[in-house]
Amino acid sequence: MDRASQRGANAYRTPGSASAELFARARRVLPGGNTRTTVFAPPYPPYAARGRGAVIVDAEGEARLDFVNNYTALIHGHADPDINAAVTRQLADGVAFAMPTEHEVALAELLTERVPGLEQVRFTNSGTEAVMMAIKAARAYTGRPRIAKFDGCYHGSYDFAEVSTRASGAAAEDGMPRAIPYTAGTPQAVLDAVLVLPFNDIEGTERLIERHRAELAAVLIDPMPRSLGLYPAAPAFLRRLREITRAFGILLIFDEVISLRADYGGMQAVLGVTPDLTAMGKIIGGGFPVGALGGSAEIMQVFDPTAGAPQVPHGGTFNANPITLVAGLTAMRKLTREEFARLDGLGRQLRAGVEEALREAGVPGQTTGHGSLFHIHLHPRPLADYRNSLLSEEERDQVDRVYQALLGRGVVITPTLFGCLSTPMGVPEVEAFIDAFSAALQDARR
Ligand SMILES: Cc1ncc(COP(=O)(O)O)c(C=O)c1O
Known part of the structure; x- marks a missing residue:
């Protein structure tokens, strides 16, 4: 399963797509077409068809690197x-x-x-x-x-x-x-x-x-x-x-x-x-x-x-x-100690690469996380106080544009820009994430 390089594709958003049709069917039998609040993203989410390793494929056949891993549960990726x-x-x-x-x-x-x-x-x-x-x-x-x-x-x-x-x-x-x-x-x-x-x-x-x-x-x-x-x-x-x-x-x-x-x-x-x-x-x-x-x-x-x-x-x-x-x-x-150490190194590389991409793009922001977990924040406020996690409407809008742009560039992350690595990933996947993120920052400006 190769990762798609369909820049900005997001075919699931096209009227009449397989995901659009599944969502229309879902709305008749599930409230708001949904049975897990967390996985709804407006106007409707892409439906998953299958996954293997670090890759998830949607109902349109579009393959993306999966940095959600079912909200962190799949530390070994899909179909281990x-x-x-x-x-x-x-x-x-x-x-x-x-x-x-x-x-x-x-x-x-x-x-x-x-x-x-x-x-x-x-x-x-x-x-x-x-x-x-x-x-x-x-x-x-x-x-x-x-x-x-x-x-x-x-x-x-x-x-x-x-x-x-x-x-x-x-x-x-x-x-x-x-x-x-x-x-x-x-x-x-x-x-x-x-x-x-x-x-x-x-x-x-x-x-x-x-x-x-x-x-x-x-x-x-x-x-x-x-x-x-x-x-x-x-x-x-x-x-x-x-x-x-x-x-x-x-x-x-x-x-x-x-x-x-x-x-x-x-x-x-x-x-x-x-x-x-x-x-x-x-x-x-x-x-x-x-x-x-x-x-x-x-x-x-x-x-x-x-x-x-x-x-x-x-x-x-x-x-x-x-x-x-x-x-x-x-x-x-x-998940041996060595495997945790490897994931930790990849996590550090990803967080550092994202911060560099933010600096290069002149976008104020920062990352948090530990080990294989990371969160990208598109604001410069100090993250020591719980009140600072509340985003303004403008900040939420920017986060959403970056999220959509990442999806279009073959990367799935959560809509709040929280994500995680899986063990099938290595340096190439981390580099792919950083490249997609740099490009997504530019896309989000347009
Ligand atoms: C910190 C935390 N606690 C509890 C839960 C609930 O776990 P579950 O979804 O398996 O019920 C979650 C789920 O995401 C969580 O993130």
């Missing part, structure tokens, strides 16, 4: 031959049982060996469920009802975790964020059960946690939130957060659903701060639906059924199903 072989073997042996399998033991062993905060693990079918079960575990363990989370951070669709996913912005009081609904119809009781904190603001965070410490079961934080622009929590901020949560008996939950991809031991290994509970997903399923949460054996005993009904019951028809777990095990075993 090792994962496919392992899954095909498992298909012949049965896809799901109401009995545990050795695979769940093996993947739990691998994760607990790698990630500092994990002694024990439980599997779920999504990152949303992993975050949900971590919050339930924290409430049961501490006997306290509320959680705290950071303004503007995304943690999936559990009611409590999605409060203030959209940053409170103008709704903030005294410069401090407020609990605002993300989904229409969110009960006031849910908003009342969530304390919203300012990211990377030690003083504000400490004041709010101290004031509400007796009610708080947990503080939930993504150590490098994509929704705030992929800049990591400042180490001093995270260390202080660890100290105060420990002092007040509040559990610290890391959402590493995406950031586990950044390093062999996740961002907790990079930043040197160990949480009480960790939510995971994406890469650990080898491309199949997955989630997991883990932590110390002492906290995780809330799920233990061996002495009667557990404090936190946790069912799930497809939890730890063998298809997901053999795919996950194969994917994770291929």
Whole structure:
């Protein structure tokens, strides 16, 4: 499958294209033609036909380098031959049982060996469920009802975790964020059960946690939130957060659903701060639906059924199903320390190349990210404060023009210019990205 060099093609946008027709059909049977909010891009997205390695092909037959990788889940790209072989073997042996399998033991062993905060693990079918079960575990363990989370951070669709996913912005009081609904119809009781904190603001965070410490079961934080622009929590901020949560008996939950991809031991290994509970997903399923949460054996005993009904019951028809777990095990075993180091080098090369392209084009901007993850920002504001991630309308328009231009030049990235590498990629793909980006900056001017 060769990469198309159809400059500015984007044939999916042509009236009557295969994608246009699929979208028209979809609109009749799916609201807005959509079943996953994240993958809608106006006027409609290109439909995928197939993928292999670093390349994705749309319904028009246009091939592009894929820097989305299903929102970071596909760290080995598409149709990885090792994962496919392992899954095909498992298909012949049965896809799901109401009995545990050795695979769940093996993947739990691998994760607990790698990630500092994990002694024990439980599997779920999504990152949303992993975050949900971590919050339930924290409430049961501490006997306290509320959680705290950071303004503007995304943690999936559990009611409590999605409060203030959209940053409170103008709704903030005294410069401090407020609990605002993300989904229409969110009960006031849910908003009342969530304390919203300012990211990377030690003083504000400490004041709010101290004031509400007796009610708080947990503080939930993504150590490098994509929704705030992929800049990591400042180490001093995270260390202080660890100290105060420990002092007040509040559990610290890391959402590493995406950031586990950044390093062999996740961002907790990079930043040197160990949480009480960790939510995971994406890469650990080898491309199949997955989630997991883990932590110390002492906290995780809330799920233990061996002495009667557990404090936190946790069912799930497809939890730890063998298809997901053999795919996950194969994917994770291929991710050696050396492979993480190679991806890290490519990530650095890409971010440096993009910054040089921005300088050459005279466009103020910067990059963030770690390891194989990157985010391109078309503004020069310092990225230390959560409020700076809010874009003006003009900035959003420029981002959209660059996104469309990249698509036309054979590169898929997310509409916010967040992206990631996959292991089938090497220096040629990184160089192709930088070239396409340079050209897209020129296109976007026109
Ligand atoms: C940081 C973070 N947490 C949680 C989730 C939810 O995971 P899932 O989509 O598997 O439910 C996501 C999904 O993108 C995420 O990025």
